[in-house]
Amino acid sequence: MSVTTENQVKKIDLWINGERVAPASQQYFIDHNPEDDSVFAEVADGDESDVDRAVQSAHLAFQSYRKTLAKEREVYLIKAASLVEKYEDKFIELLVKEVGSPIGKARYEVAYAANCLRAAAGVARRISGQTLPSDSLGRFAMTTRQPIGVVAAITPFNVPLLKSAKLSSSPLATGNTVVLLPSEQAPMISNLLADIYHEAGFPPGTVNVVTGNGAVIGDALTTHDLVKAVMFTGSSRVGKHIGGLCGSRMKRALLELGGKSPLVILDDADLDAAVEAAAMSQFFFQGQACMASSRIYVDKKVEQEFLRRFVKKAESLGLGDLYDESTSVGPIISARQRERVRHHIEDARAKGAKVLTGGEWIGHRCKPTILSGVNESMVVYHEETFGPVTSVYSFTNLDEAIAQANDSNYGLSSAIFTQDINKAFRFVQEVESGMVHVNAPTILDEPHVPFGGVKDSGFGREGTDIDVETLTEWKWVTINLN
Numbered sequence: 001m002s003v004t005t006e007n008q009v010k011k012i013d014l015w016i017n018g019e020r021v022a023p024a025s026q027q028y029f030i031d032h033n034p035e036d037d038s039v040f041a042e043v044a045d046g047d048e049s050d051v052d053r054a055v056q057s058a059h060l061a062f063q064s065y066r067k068t069l070a071k072e073r074e075v076y077l078i079k080a081a082s083l084v085e086k087y088e089d090k091f092i093e094l095l096v097k098e099v100g101s102p103i104g105k106a107r108y109e110v111a112y113a114a115n116c117l118r119a120a121a122g123v124a125r126r127i128s129g130q131t132l133p134s135d136s137l138g139r140f141a142m143t144t145r146q147p148i149g150v151v152a153a154i155t156p157f158n159v160p161l162l163k164s165a166k167l168s169s170s171p172l173a174t175g176n177t178v179v180l181l182p183s184e185q186a187p188m189i190s191n192l193l194a195d196i197y198h199e200a201g202f203p204p205g206t207v208n209v210v211t212g213n214g215a216v217i218g219d220a221l222t223t224h225d226l227v228k229a230v231m232f233t234g235s236s237r238v239g240k241h242i243g244g245l246c247g248s249r250m251k252r253a254l255l256e257l258g259g260k261s262p263l264v265i266l267d268d269a270d271l272d273a274a275v276e277a278a279a280m281s282q283f284f285f286q287g288q289a290c291m292a293s294s295r296i297y298v299d300k301k302v303e304q305e306f307l308r309r310f311v312k313k314a315e316s317l318g319l320g321d322l323y324d325e326s327t328s329v330g331p332i333i334s335a336r337q338r339e340r341v342r343h344h345i346e347d348a349r350a351k352g353a354k355v356l357t358g359g360e361w362i363g364h365r366c367k368p369t370i371l372s373g374v375n376e377s378m379v380v381y382h383e384e385t386f387g388p389v390t391s392v393y394s395f396t397n398l399d400e401a402i403a404q405a406n407d408s409n410y411g412l413s414s415a416i417f418t419q420d421i422n423k424a425f426r427f428v429q430e431v432e433s434g435m436v437h438v439n440a441p442t443i444l445d446e447p448h449v450p451f452g453g454v455k456d457s458g459f460g461r462e463g464t465d466i467d468v469e470t471l472t473e474w475k476w477v478t479i480n481l482n
């Protein structure tokens with residue numbers, strides 16, 4: 001392993017063609033520990049020429065990797081899954097110190113990544129074509145699928161291992177090669193995954209990692225002629241920009257973006273279960289989750305009782321040492337993000353919202369915050385906060401609840417708590433979101449499901465099975481037989 005995790009400042013180069021190489025600029029940027037903004041690592045500050053080197057390496061590797069047998073790709077991915085588990089402690093240390101993950105969230109990501117790599121391994125043998133009827137006598141018709149080439153995988157800071165594993169394993173399972181651009185706030189984690197792919201036997205150049213400022217080098221990657229698809233997870237702002245660049249160049253783009261997911265609680269709901277789900281969905285990883293329940297709608301009849309229990313639950317969540325199992329709320333990732341969270345709370349308070357609990361900070365941690373009396377004039381009503389802040393609204397009937405849930409530019413996940421299957425199913429059918437859960441949290445993810453959102457939350461779906469559509473090209477083949 002070239003990514004060391006001892007207690008010293010680490011320095012990491014680019015990963016191109018199976019080697020650590022210095023960036024062309026010879027410059028390194030600082031990767032901070034969000035707990036106190038201390039220096040965690042020095043990371044290669046790649047430029048456009050480095051992006052080109054990485055893409056050329058992936059393109060060269062593609063010429064032979066595309067011909068590998070499904071059973072070979074399956075072996076590599078299964079080995080990589082076992083190595084993720086073997087190096088669990090290294091990943092946990094990075095997830096805790098590089099992005100401020102509480103230990104439970106760090107463990108979840110490691111388990112998910114291993115699970116995801118195994119799910120992708122299973123896909124390699126299922127990349128099948130069809131035989132088709134032909135309108136001409138004596139013509140045999142079939143379809144085959146072929147890998148498309150170099151895939152750019154661009155990942156966010158909040159679930160850096162989960163997303164690096166998800167966005168690289170499907171391209172590798174389908175015979176494509178990868179250039180990974182991780183968030184500049186979580187570069188070490190993706191680099192450790194690249195080391196693991198190497199140890200698992202993936203040939204040099206099949207996985208490359210370019211680090212640097214995404215806002216500076218992202219366009220060079222997205223628009224590179226040899227990049228055939230971009231799999232992006234991040235903010236809606238950057239996703240729309242990438243979608244535009246890809247659209248005008250006839251490139252495939254898979255965009256997994258932000259959210260403002262509604263959790264609806266009807267008057268017949270199991271309130272304890274709803275409170276657990278609301279707390280988990282909104283305060284998991286201090287609210288830095290795309291599927292966070294940042295809008296909670298409660299039937300007026302049970303609103304006060306729900307709020308009493310929800311406030312009590314929020315106040316019980318641990319803000320201690322990140323290695324302590326009882327800690328669920330850690331630091332917010334960066335000064336800019338902390339400012340955003342503060343602004344959302346203060347803007348709401350200034351315009352008349354009530355802070356039922358929270359709104360205070362301990363170091364870089366914001367206490368779980370519950371707002372009521374939020375209205376359309378407030379920033380938090382519309383925008384994704386990406387912090388431990390949620391707003392509770394009330395309604396008097398299901399129509400009103402559905403209308404409020406749909407009153408957002410986002411549409412990633414959603415959930416409803418009720419004992420009434422008819423009401424639950426109406427919500428399932430009418431809510432404008434890519435994912436909907438009944439009597440469950442808004443945060444749910446499994447490797448093989450079609451994961452994604454509508455409206456500003458994304459374009460397309462990711463998941464080991466549906467990724468085969470995104471990452472292979474159909475070819476219709478005919479043979480005239482005598």
Ligand code: NAD
Binds near residue numbers: 183184239412
């Ligand atoms: P971000 O958009 O700031 O950055 C995401 C990635 O894009 C980073 O790797 C960054 O370097 C890169 N980037 C920046 N400018 C670019 C450009 N011009 N071209 C190409 N790449 C560029 O997002 P973030 O702050 O890292 O992550 C938080 C956001 O991600 C939130 O909005 C969250 O909801 C979303 N997210 C969505 C999902 C999902 O599956 N829908 C999952 C996790 C996070």
